[in-house]
Amino acid sequence: MAGVAEGLDVRPLEAIDRGNYSELQLARMKADVPGPSVLKGPVTVVRGAEAPHGDDRIATAFPNLQGVRAVRLESSHANGSASRADHAIGASNGTQNGSPSRPLTVGVVLSGGQAPGGHSVIAGLFDQLATQHPGSCLLGFLNGPRGIINCDVREITASAVEPYRQQGGFNIIGSGRDKIESVEHLQAAADTAAKLGLDGLVVIGGDDSNTNAAVLAESFRAKGLKTCVVGVPKTIDGDLKTPEVPISFGFDTACKVYAEMCGNIMIDSASARKYYHFIRLMGRSASHIALEVALQTHPNAALISEEVAARSSTLAEVTNQLADMVAARAAAGKNYGVVLVPEGLIESIPQVGALIGELNELLAVGGNTTTESIAQRLSPASAEVFSMLGSGIHAQLLEERDPHGNVQVAHIQTEVLLLKLVAEELAGRASRGAYSGKFSGLGHYMGYEGRCAMPSNFDCAYTTALGKTAGALVGAGETALMATVGNLGAPASQWTAGGTPLTAMMCIERRKGKDKPVIRKALVDLDGPVFGALAANRAAWAIKDAYRSPGPIQFAGAESAHRANLTLALELGIPTVTLT
Numbered sequence: 001m002a003g004v005a006e007g008l009d010v011r012p013l014e015a016i017d018r019g020n021y022s023e024l025q026l027a028r029m030k031a032d033v034p035g036p037s038v039l040k041g042p043v044t045v046v047r048g049a050e051a052p053h054g055d056d057r058i059a060t061a062f063p064n065l066q067g068v069r070a071v072r073l074e075s076s077h078a079n080g081s082a083s084r085a086d087h088a089i090g091a092s093n094g095t096q097n098g099s100p101s102r103p104l105t106v107g108v109v110l111s112g113g114q115a116p117g118g119h120s121v122i123a124g125l126f127d128q129l130a131t132q133h134p135g136s137c138l139l140g141f142l143n144g145p146r147g148i149i150n151c152d153v154r155e156i157t158a159s160a161v162e163p164y165r166q167q168g169g170f171n172i173i174g175s176g177r178d179k180i181e182s183v184e185h186l187q188a189a190a191d192t193a194a195k196l197g198l199d200g201l202v203v204i205g206g207d208d209s210n211t212n213a214a215v216l217a218e219s220f221r222a223k224g225l226k227t228c229v230v231g232v233p234k235t236i237d238g239d240l241k242t243p244e245v246p247i248s249f250g251f252d253t254a255c256k257v258y259a260e261m262c263g264n265i266m267i268d269s270a271s272a273r274k275y276y277h278f279i280r281l282m283g284r285s286a287s288h289i290a291l292e293v294a295l296q297t298h299p300n301a302a303l304i305s306e307e308v309a310a311r312s313s314t315l316a317e318v319t320n321q322l323a324d325m326v327a328a329r330a331a332a333g334k335n336y337g338v339v340l341v342p343e344g345l346i347e348s349i350p351q352v353g354a355l356i357g358e359l360n361e362l363l364a365v366g367g368n369t370t371t372e373s374i375a376q377r378l379s380p381a382s383a384e385v386f387s388m389l390g391s392g393i394h395a396q397l398l399e400e401r402d403p404h405g406n407v408q409v410a411h412i413q414t415e416v417l418l419l420k421l422v423a424e425e426l427a428g429r430a431s432r433g434a435y436s437g438k439f440s441g442l443g444h445y446m447g448y449e450g451r452c453a454m455p456s457n458f459d460c461a462y463t464t465a466l467g468k469t470a471g472a473l474v475g476a477g478e479t480a481l482m483a484t485v486g487n488l489g490a491p492a493s494q495w496t497a498g499g500t501p502l503t504a505m506m507c508i509e510r511r512k513g514k515d516k517p518v519i520r521k522a523l524v525d526l527d528g529p530v531f532g533a534l535a536a537n538r539a540a541w542a543i544k545d546a547y548r549s550p551g552p553i554q555f556a557g558a559e560s561a562h563r564a565n566l567t568l569a570l571e572l573g574i575p576t577v578t579l580t
Contacts, residue, residue: 008105008196013140013154013173018163024454028166028555033120033460034492034579036485039468042076042132043497045476051504058506058517062214064221065480065503070244072498073472103135104199106474107153110175111144111205111212115236115250116455117463119164119172121204124467126161133475139196144176145212148201149185151192166460168253169452179212186219193220193227200228200474202467206235206248207519210482214502214519217480228479230470231502236450238288238567239521244484244500246572249466252565253459254282254450255289256553259296261446263549266297266338270545273336276326276422278415279444280341286523287342292567294534298546300337301325302534305348306524312350315388319421325542326426330437332543339418343447346414347407352389355382356407357510359397364513369398393417401512415443456553458564461492461579469497488564489572492579529570 018026048070059066108125110118122140129136138156141147154160154173164172180189193201203213210231217229233240233247236254241247258281265277279299283289287304294302301322308318322339329337347353358378363369371394375383386394396412419441429435455463462485469483481499488495507520524531540546554561564577 008137008155010139010153010155010196012157013160015157015159016163021163024555025167028454029163031166031460031555033166033464035461035465035468036495036497037493038073038075038495038497039128039465039472040075043073043472044076045071045473045478046074047071051501055506055508055517057508057515058503061517062218062480062503064218065214065501068480068501068503070498070500070504071473071476071478071481072496073469101133103137104129104133104475105137105139105197106200106202106471107139107141107148107193107196107198108156108173108202108204109141109145109148110170110173111203111209112175112177112234113206113236114170114175114451115234115248116168116253116451116453117249117459118170118175118204118234119167120455120460120463121232121234121249121467121470122156122172123161123165124464125202125471126156126158126467127464128468128471128475130158132472139198140173143174145178145180146176147173148192149178149180149188151195153192153196166455168454179208181212181215186215189216190219190223190225193225198227200230202230202232202470202474204232204234206233206237207240207521209234210240210502211506211518214480214506217502221479228474228477230473230478230499231482232466232470233482233484236289237283237286238292239283239286239523240519241522242500242505244486244498245482245505246486246488247462247568249459249463250451250455251288251292252462252568253453253456253553255292255296255565255567256456256550257450257453258282258289258446259293259550260552261449262293262297262299262338262340263547263551265444266299266547267549269336269338270547273334274438274440276337276339276419276439276441277444278339278341278419278441279446280343280413280415282410282447282450283342284344284410285347285521287344288524288567290340290342291524291530291534292565294340295530295566296548296550298537298541298548299340300329300542302340302538303342303345304524304526304531304534305342305345306526307531308345309348309350309353310526314351315349315385315421318345318349319418319425322418322422323425323429326422326439327429327435327437328543330435334543334545335438335440338547341415341418343410343412343414343445346412346417351381351385355385356397358382360401360407361513363398363401371395371398374398389417390420410447413443413445415445419443454553456564457555457562457579458577462488465492465495465497469499472497473499488568488577489574529573530567533566533570
């Protein structure tokens with residue numbers, strides 16, 4: 001792509017040296033990626049009904065986004081000419097400004113934590129612009145949203161994007177967790193969009209990042225800018241989904257990586273027969289990762305944050321639940337096992353969640369934040385819980401919040417806390433003659449290992465399709481939409497594409513001491529089929545060694561190479577999700 005960039009003072013992104021690539025990296029870079037037939041040529045945008053917000057405060061916060069509707073993309077060749085309400089993009093005969101195939105200048109930013117498939121989103125976006133809007137320019141903002149604020153940008157050329165196809169990571173342009181919400185930052189973003197003449201901005205991020213995408217879309221419209229904003233659903237946590245967004249990208253790959261590692265530890269546990277391994281897995285608010293990995297590997301116990309919250313379980317009750325399992329296995333002659341713990345578990349225990357809520361409010365106010373001062377300002381109930389946790393957890397709970405106001409649960413060693421509490425409970429039982437087993441625990445945290453893995457075949461196909469969809473929506477001038485790819489139970493060629501309003505995905509939450517509209521997190525449905533599969537098997541898995549080792553991600557040969565995660569299949573009500 002060229003032409004549009006010639007009038008801009010923007011340097012091209014430097015192409016990386018592939019000399020250090022492994023054989024697998026080189027092979028994946030050249031791999032054929034299946035995708036929806038609808039995205040192989042010009043498309044027609046078909047609009048649906050206006051989506052309700054469900055809370056007047058959301059409409060008040062986004063007055064310029066009223067009337068934004070969900071859309072679906074259909075092949076222009078299949079449907080003939082578009083109606084007045086719909087319009088085709090990518091048609092070969094459009095040449096004037098505003099016509100379908102005119103060259104576009106589009107920005108893209110990676111926001112938040114890494115997830116496998118981010119590079120494929122950018123590659124898909126690049127390909128969509130190159131084929132349907134020849135002469136377009138794709139600009140990458142460096143190191144996340146701060147790149148937009150500072151207009152730190154590079155042109156993504158064909159030679160620059162090529163080595164990143166089907167590769168893990170976000171290193172093509174980097175990512176960041178900065179948030180664009182202050183008046184000064186919103187004006188800086190608008191200045192950048194105007195300076196670069198952006199027709200569109202594609203925000204690749206999770207729930208908080210896409211909430212910020214809606215804020216940008218509102219700001220740009222209020223300022224009369226032509227720049228439309230389209231989001232892409234990214235998070236390995238799997239908590240960014242709706243009926244229109246069946247899954248966030250990266251979840252499939254990350255779960256497969258963690259399942260391999262947990263399976264290895266389970267085999268080790270059964271071999272050594274002397275350790276309990278408490279494994280903390282990513283998942284700040286939702287336990288989708290822990291649940292999927294449990295279904296893949298069959299641990300002796302898998303704590304689910306949503307169940308703990310629903311039962312209003314105390315820390316002591318969670319401890320006793322695990323101690324009961326350990327005691328039952330000891331009675332069967334087994335002093336070893338594996339327990340999966342979602343990293344957000346600590347927040348889901350109501351008494352600890354209440355404590356964190358009070359801490360958030362106190363930290364938002366400021367003032368003296370020493371442990372002693374904070375403890376004196378807590379309610380009696382929260383002060384009691386705070387005293388139970390120990391100095392190590394105290395320090396982790398009082399760390400600076402992330403840019404979105406969230407406690408940094410990845411820094412809280414919940415698995416270490418639970419090992420300590422279970423050991424103390426078992427020691428107490430032993431002193432009363434109620435337990436005669438041996439308990440030796442090892443804690444593990446699996447997080448960053450899964451964020452930049454080479455994406456699975458499913459994630460490669462899904463993210464490439466999402467990138468192309470985002471490009472098509474920008475080409476149509478659509479704004480404040482999340483790119484969507486659906487019908488995932490069918491072969492990839494039959495997948496559908498479209499967009500759903502970002503504001504329709506929102507609810508009101510308390511952030512930094514204020515009520516704010518944010519995209520709602522999708523939690524584990526305790527009445528759904530995925531949790532039901534765990535509930536049906538966990539009693540047997542607690543005592544039996546039913547350990548399952550899925551092994552590493554497969555890209556060819558094995559049937560599993562083309563199969564997606566169990567969570568998606570169960571939610572779609574089909575045996576398996578496969579690309580072919």
